[in-house]
Amino acid sequence: MENNDGKLIVGLAQLAPVWLDKEATLEKIIEAIYKAGQKGIDLLVFGEGFVPGYPLWTGLTDATVFDSPMQKELHAHYAANAVDIENGDLDPVCSLLKKYEMASYLGVIERPSDRGGHSLYASLVFIDNSGKVQSVHRKLRPTYDERLTWSPGDGHGLQVHALKQFTVGGLNCWENWMPLVRSSLYAQGENLHIAVWPGSDHNTRDITRFMARESRSFVVSVSSLMRKEDFPETTPYFKEILEKAPDILTNGGSCVAGPDGEWILEPQVGQEEIYRVELNFKHVLEERQNFDPSGHYSRPDVTRLIVNRERQSVIRFEESGEYGIEEKTKGI
Numbered sequence: 071m072e073n074n075d076g077k078l079i080v081g082l083a084q085l086a087p088v089w090l091d092k093e094a095t096l097e098k099i100i101e102a103i104y105k106a107g108q109k110g111i112d113l114l115v116f117g118e119g120f121v122p123g124y125p126l127w128t129g130l131t132d133a134t135v136f137d138s139p140m141q142k143e144l145h146a147h148y149a150a151n152a153v154d155i156e157n158g159d160l161d162p163v164c165s166l167l168k169k170y171e172m173a174s175y176l177g178v179i180e181r182p183s184d185r186g187g188h189s190l191y192a193s194l195v196f197i198d199n200s201g202k203v204q205s206v207h208r209k210l211r212p213t214y215d216e217r218l219t220w221s222p223g224d225g226h227g228l229q230v231h232a233l234k235q236f237t238v239g240g241l242n243c244w245e246n247w248m249p250l251v252r253s254s255l256y257a258q259g260e261n262l263h264i265a266v267w268p269g270s271d272h273n274t275r276d277i278t279r280f281m282a283r284e285s286r287s288f289v290v291s292v293s294s295l296m297r298k299e300d301f302p303e304t305t306p307y308f309k310e311i312l313e314k315a316p317d318i319l320t321n322g323g324s325c326v327a328g329p330d331g332e333w334i335l336e337p338q339v340g341q342e343e344i345y346r347v348e349l350n351f352k353h354v355l356e357e358r359q360n361f362d363p364s365g366h367y368s369r370p371d372v373t374r375l376i377v378n379r380e381r382q383s384v385i386r387f388e389e390s391g392e393y394g395i396e397e398k399t400k401g402i
Contacts (some may be wrong), residue, residue, distance in 0.1 A: 075372060083116045083117075106344055113172070119177050160178075177193070194242050228254050241266075269295060288353075
């Protein structure tokens, strides 16, 4: 539905995945979209790697042990439940979003065919309100023990999208601490920033307001929940994982800050909920009066950023056609 009054309704889906179970977690997303549709939500956001969940076992099971049968089995189970966008795994989600004319940022663990179909990436997918996947941003640098199971991405997904009067972009977790990466979105006109996290409020409390103040944009941080009872008993090495797991592994912390850096929704802790927040575009224009990082308060004659948005691949095909050699690069 078109809206020209500058208002955008955002839903923050602070939920627990059905951990390491792709199909069950996708069903939970479908249920969340139905609920969000009843709330008139224009943009529904889920946490980092929500499908099929964050690799919490790496911090609980000595994941650095090389050639460990346990780690191999857990990783294989994770990969088997990862998302293949090219294979249509998100098609039911896209169809339902189209029905409700709702856009979404969805964090997934992607096993993409264009990189061979075996390695995993923490990807942030933007689906527009016509149900079309418009960008897939693969996390540039997995953090700490994430590197034991996730691969580094590329700049292809550093894109922004028009959504009513807003220009929206998003980053995964600690990418939000990377100044040049943030700046690449600011320079494209971003005024609504989506930051997705596995949890908790210790991640979202400081950086959300900081980014809003720095960019004079709305910043929406969405995190998942994960509690001891959220581990399915069918998980490989279930007992070994629970043995060292605290009662609460991620407590949420989803929140929203306005372009003045003040809270619109303070970090929400410990509860599964779809939080509904109304944003008004005029507040962006008000705060850009005194500071605009890529506009009147920038000096492109002094400092300038170069961004490589080419989708990376290990192979380029050269095929002889009727009129000579045709180059094809897989994944671009």
